[in-house]
Amino acid sequence: MIRGLLLVAALGGATASDDAKDLAKALLGRTPGKPETCVSPSRVGAPQVIGDHTLLYRDGSRMWRNDLPDGCPGLDDDAIVVTEVYGGQLCRNDQFYTLERTGSTIPGPRCRLGSFVPWDKRR
Template sequence: MRLPILILASALIASPVIAQDRVAASEAELARIVEGRTMGKPVDCINLRDIRSSEIVPNIGIVYRMNNGTLMVNRPAGGTIADRDDILVTRTIGTRLCRIDIVTLVDRNSQMFSGSLSLDDFVPYSRLPRKVN
């Protein structure tokens, strides 16, 4: 009887550590993605036509790659934490994706609803200008 209790207790103690490790690994991945870029002033909205692609950074947020080479990083304010197996489904009114929009998550394998996210500010990361010698 004591062994199952000990196993459960150790699992509960280890859970926050594992979650912190996942977040730290995701922060490192985001740092790698934006490496060599400067962070700009956050904006409320981005034009849908300017988005080339999007990438989920698990436990952190979404990186939108823009046609002009800028990366727009969105750390959702609330909702389910997205992972790589999620498909982002966005329904907007108009031609812009804004901080008040809700993104629905669909599991890539089962094609079933897996949660939703409430977008926050979009933080631009632009390439540093090259130095001319």
């Protein structure tokens, strides 16, 4: 089994109201598909953080929405998301933590990913 860390920068909103607007804007004109357990980390870019419960990953024209099973303290627009990847895929229940961009090496609490729901543009 391949084990490694995936370090990605997180981008996103700052307040609950902004979070809702950011999520609506990102998913505008898209419809959800069937949830999937895993995605390839080589195909998705850095996550866009929407509050402390949602991550959005882009895969070309597809958007993957990941609603975390629990809130993740420290997850905000200034966080660096460090994801532990097992078996070469990013999967539901994989853990991640955050680091502050200010250079702190103290990791935030461990958080779990939810299912990955594809959102595709309407035809």
